[in-house]
Amino acid sequence: xxxxxxxxxxxxxxxxxxxxxxxxxxxxxxxxxxxxxxxxxxxxxxxxxxxxxxxxxxxxxxxxxxxxxxxxxxxxxxxxxxxxxxxxxxxxxxxxxxxxxxxxxxxxxxxxxxxxxxxxxxxxxxxxxxxxxxxxxxxxxxxxxxxxxxxxxxxxxxxxxxxxxxxxxxxxxxxxxxxxxxxxxxxxxxxxxxxxxxxxxxxxxxxxxxxxxxxxxxxxxxxxxxxxxxxxxxxxxxxxxxxxxxxxxxxxxxxxxxxxxxxxxxxxxxxxxxxxxxxxxxxxxxxxxxxxxxxxxxxxxxxxxxxxxxxxxxxxxxxxxxxxxxxxxxxxxxxxxxxxxxxxxxxxxxxxxxxxxxxxxxxxxxxxxx
Numbered sequence: 001x002x003x004x005x006x007x008x009x010x011x012x013x014x015x016x017x018x019x020x021x022x023x024x025x026x027x028x029x030x031x032x033x034x035x036x037x038x039x040x041x042x043x044x045x046x047x048x049x050x051x052x053x054x055x056x057x058x059x060x061x062x063x064x065x066x067x068x069x070x071x072x073x074x075x076x077x078x079x080x081x082x083x084x085x086x087x088x089x090x091x092x093x094x095x096x097x098x099x100x101x102x103x104x105x106x107x108x109x110x111x112x113x114x115x116x117x118x119x120x121x122x123x124x125x126x127x128x129x130x131x132x133x134x135x136x137x138x139x140x141x142x143x144x145x146x147x148x149x150x151x152x153x154x155x156x157x158x159x160x161x162x163x164x165x166x167x168x169x170x171x172x173x174x175x176x177x178x179x180x181x182x183x184x185x186x187x188x189x190x191x192x193x194x195x196x197x198x199x200x201x202x203x204x205x206x207x208x209x210x211x212x213x214x215x216x217x218x219x220x221x222x223x224x225x226x227x228x229x230x231x232x233x234x235x236x237x238x239x240x241x242x243x244x245x246x247x248x249x250x251x252x253x254x255x256x257x258x259x260x261x262x263x264x265x266x267x268x269x270x271x272x273x274x275x276x277x278x279x280x281x282x283x284x285x286x287x288x289x290x291x292x293x294x295x296x297x298x299x300x301x302x303x304x305x306x307x308x309x310x311x312x313x314x315x316x317x318x319x320x321x322x323x324x325x326x327x328x329x330x331x332x333x334x335x336x337x338x339x340x341x342x343x344x345x346x347x348x349x350x351x352x353x354x355x356x357x358x359x360x361x362x363x364x365x366x367x368x369x370x
Contacts, residue, residue: 017041018131019058023051023065023077024093029118033064036120037127048072052080060088062131064114067094067101075101078108089134091126093118160204164197221346226259228296228367232287235268239275244282252289254296255369263343264367270336271300271351271363278361279304295349295369301362307355315353316341 019041022033027046034042043058045051047069055063063081065074074092081088092105095116102113111133112126171194174180180187229251236249275285283303290297307315316337341351348368355361 018061019043020127021045021051021054021058021060021063023048023063023069023074025066025069029066029093032118032120033123036123040127048074048077048080051077055081055084061134062089062091062127064091064093064127066116067092067105075104075108078105078110082109087134087137089130091130157208161201164201167197168194221260221263223258224261225256226261226264228254228257228259228264228289228298231259231261231265232268232272232289232298235265235272236287238269239273245276245279246284248284248286250286250288252291252296254289254291257296257367257369259347259367260343264347267340267343267365268298270340271365274337275300275302275304275361275363278302283360291369293369295366298365298367299362300365301360303360306357306359306361307353308357312353312355316351 021043022030023045024030025046030044043054045054065077067074078090089111091112092110093114111130279302285302288299344351350366352364
């Protein structure tokens with residue numbers, strides 16, 4: 001069995017306050033910078049090596065570093081940080097005006113320079129301008145990602161709608177031309193197929209409206225007291241659409257949780273809905289709760305087709321869809337699990353998946369009790 005922990009998506013800062021890492025071997029300089037930049041969250045490092053350790057462990061919006069330090073220069077730190085993240089913002093503090101130092105820093109991608117002894121007004125201004133520039137770059141990158149998403153989504157919608165519309169149109173044209181004998185069994189079979197396509201179109205429109213609401217409210221949480229057991233009962237009731245699939249639900253007494261009801265309901269609709277969707281006409285789906293003391297785990301297990309090992313890391317990506325029959329006609333938009341993971345993470349939770357082809361999948365959703 002293979003377990004893939006889905007916690008390697010884009011990082012989200014834990015602090016709304018912007019973070020500045022001050023790197024200087026002189027403690028008095030570091031503390032002076034902290035006093036001047038009091039509106040920011042300040043981290044301190046006395047060497048290049050210590051700064052790298054902090055940078056790899058903590059989210060940093062900007063690095064303010066001296067050039068000359070024992071055990072490695074600020075230029076070395078600049079180079080290594082830019083290798084880790086080309087978009088990192090680094091300001092160099094230097095008491096030297098050698099042309100070679102400045103050229104080296106520029107070649108490595110320094111964002112600004114501050115002369116020593118420090119001019120406190122210049123320090124504040126440089127940090128403010130550099131962070132403003134960083135925010136602008138991030139906003140532009142976000143807009144570009146949104147444009148790509150819209151383009152991909154529109155292309156996907158047109159593709160998903162084209163197949164059922166073509167089938168319905170072809171049937172109507174043949175019916176109009178008198179191709180079918182209404183007493184023929186094939187005619188009634190085609191009627192059934194067309195009805196299925198109409199129902200599918202209805203579900204697509206419903207999904208589009210659902211995703212529209214999801215994308216409008218994806219940024220914040222609207223918390224309210226919720227009974228997780230009742231949410232799961234509601235979701236299971238909506239998802240049970242195959243008579244041959246046995247359902248097993250193990251409720252558990254839980255404290256009332258502060259949740260965004262809409263988002264958590266949506267997340268479980270995707271996870272539980274997929275358990276039924278990929279279980280074929282017969283099988284077994286179980287939903288079990290477990291209280292670990294500081295968190296609640298909801299384990300959704302099925303006996304369906306499972307997921308190959310090489311596909312596990314992709315299942316929560318945008319537009320990804322499992323295609324076990326390699327038909328190229330997978331229904332849906334491939335966005336449900338992407339948003340399910342995002343919404344669970346917004347609550348401080350996580351999702352893991354354990355699966356093996358032809359033996360089923362187990363998805364575990366963990367939510368903190370506090």
